[in-house]
Amino acid sequence: MKLNEAKEKFIQTWGSLASSWGINRTMAMVHALLLVSETPLSTDEIMETLLISRGNANMNIRELMGWGIVRKELKMGERKEFFVADKDIWNVFKQIVKERRKRELEPVIASIEELKKVDNGNGEAGEFLALMDSLLHVTTKASVLLDLAVKSDENWLMSKLLKLIK
Amino acid sequence: MKLNEAKEKFIQTWGSLASSWGINRTMAMVHALLLVSETPLSTDEIMETLLISRGNANMNIRELMGWGIVRKELKMGERKEFFVADKDIWNVFKQIVKERRKRELEPVIASIEELKKVDNGNGEAGEFLALMDSLLHVTTKASVLLDLAVKSDENWLMSKLLKLIK
DNA sequence: TTAAACTTTCAAAAAAAATTGAAAATATTT
DNA sequence: AAATATTTTCAATTTTTTTTGAAAGTTTAA
Structure with missing residues (x-):
């Protein structure tokens, strides 16, 4: 070729x-x-x-x-x-992650936080609230993880992650 | 509300x-x-x-x-x-990651591997090859990381990751 | 085996997203 | 300050994606 x-x-x-x-x-x-x-x-x-x-x-x-x-x-x-x-692909990756987290993940987290304010006088929203909580758990954890990826140096991060696998 | x-x-x-x-x-x-x-x-x-x-x-x-x-x-x-x-959001997350990795990440990795076979008789493809290598580094590492996320238990993974941050 | 209940398919239509290209705006040179 | 080069904008058009709805297919029950 x-x-x-x-x-x-x-x-x-x-x-x-x-x-x-x-x-x-x-x-x-x-x-x-x-x-x-x-x-x-x-x-x-x-x-x-x-x-x-x-x-x-x-x-x-x-x-x-x-x-x-x-x-x-x-x-x-x-x-x-x-x-x-920018030819530094790790940098490109970090930049994209950073932007998408800001543009898409954060608004969704905010919106779910908002939905947790649902009226639950008679307890009918229990299941809904549990769902919102578990969504929040996963999304905020994803957000924290992405933050870690974005803020740390490639080699440091990778060596640590590879250790986790063993 | x-x-x-x-x-x-x-x-x-x-x-x-x-x-x-x-x-x-x-x-x-x-x-x-x-x-x-x-x-x-x-x-x-x-x-x-x-x-x-x-x-x-x-x-x-x-x-x-x-x-x-x-x-x-x-x-x-x-x-x-x-x-x-499936109301288990961590499971939903894992399932989506698993599918997208298979459907989109793996084909791209294969395609980049293919492109590394480029003709480099006179050394003109040096920069291109370096780019492919760095892409491969980042994508395979992302793939490994996603694999880790998919295969491990939520709490175990998160406690390990949170330790990395400190 | 027939009929009714339900699901799937897919060509046509509608909606959404991307693209064009020329005019307007901006910047640079003479 | 006029002419020229370059960039930006955006209404109109094209392309792509999604949706519809009715016909065909399948399953179940009588």
């Missing part, structure tokens, strides 16, 4: 993984393209390579910057903006 | 969480409905409560059974099928 072919396949793989996790397919493809690119790319280069429109390219680049995994790079003598992906 | 109102809100919350994780909104709502229901529900009851068609209800119930988090329950003297959700 030639390098360019492998890069293309990687872009496809990354794109389809993302879409099954509720992330825009094109955004993941732009990310993959920047990951495999040895040099910073301009919006035009991204448009050409992925055959997407300017609007689409712009939107997704912006979103990737919002996730903190792509940054702008300016070239001297060039008016265009160029983009680079 | 009245119990029924709280149940409705929970169904909405669960539905929107799911859709941001690439899971069909209606499927999550059916799941939530079964979670908060004190008794097994028939397809008709699910249709009526969520205002969805028979085909949709059937499809999503079937899918939930495929995920192993909802099961059929037969009532004596009744010809209809009734459905119940």
Whole structure:
């Protein structure tokens, strides 16, 4: 397999993984393209390579910057903006986990806390409350665990976790 | 807040969480409905409560059974099928993790392994190979970690993890 | 074996999400 | 300050996903 072919396949793989996790397919493809690119790319280069429109390219680049995994790079003598992906995959992983925890997990935890205030005068909400409690247990534990992953160094964390398995 | 109102809100919350994780909104709502229901529900009851068609209800119930988090329950003297959700949330969590790891993480790991076979005669694929290696590191470690979560008991795991934090 | 009760399938329709492309806005150079 | 280059926005369009509902299939009971 030639390098360019492998890069293309990687872009496809990354794109389809993302879409099954509720992330825009094109955004993941732009990310993959920047990951495999040895040099910073301009919006035009991204448009050409992925055959997407300017609007689409712009939107997704912006979103990737919002996730903190792509940054702008300016070239001297060039008016265009160029983009680079953070190549430290552990860092990318942490960044995504951090964002999704904030955007999705935390609101759900807050919402379940809210639902625990349900009227239970006659005890009819007992089962419901028990369900909310167990949901809260699992979600807050997941949240704590993700926090641990995000805050710690990869090697330290992994050596500790591997010890748990034995 | 009245119990029924709280149940409705929970169904909405669960539905929107799911859709941001690439899971069909209606499927999550059916799941939530079964979670908060004190008794097994028939397809008709699910249709009526969520205002969805028979085909949709059937499809999503079937899918939930495929995920192993909802099961059929037969009532004596009744010809209809009734459905119940597993109320053990830790179990539900493990089941979902197990399935998604199998369905999505493993194929990606296999695909990256494949891409490592790229032609590197003249050394031009060096950066690409380094990227694949680091991806493989993170994904296989995530996979191992999820395996640990799935195979171990909730309390044991959590007490160990909490120790790591200190 | 027939009929009624119930479940499944799937083509068509509807809804939701993503994409386009051109106009507007912004930034840079002359 | 005008011209040019570049980026951003967003209404309209396209694509993808979800949902419907009626027909076909299956199971149970009489």
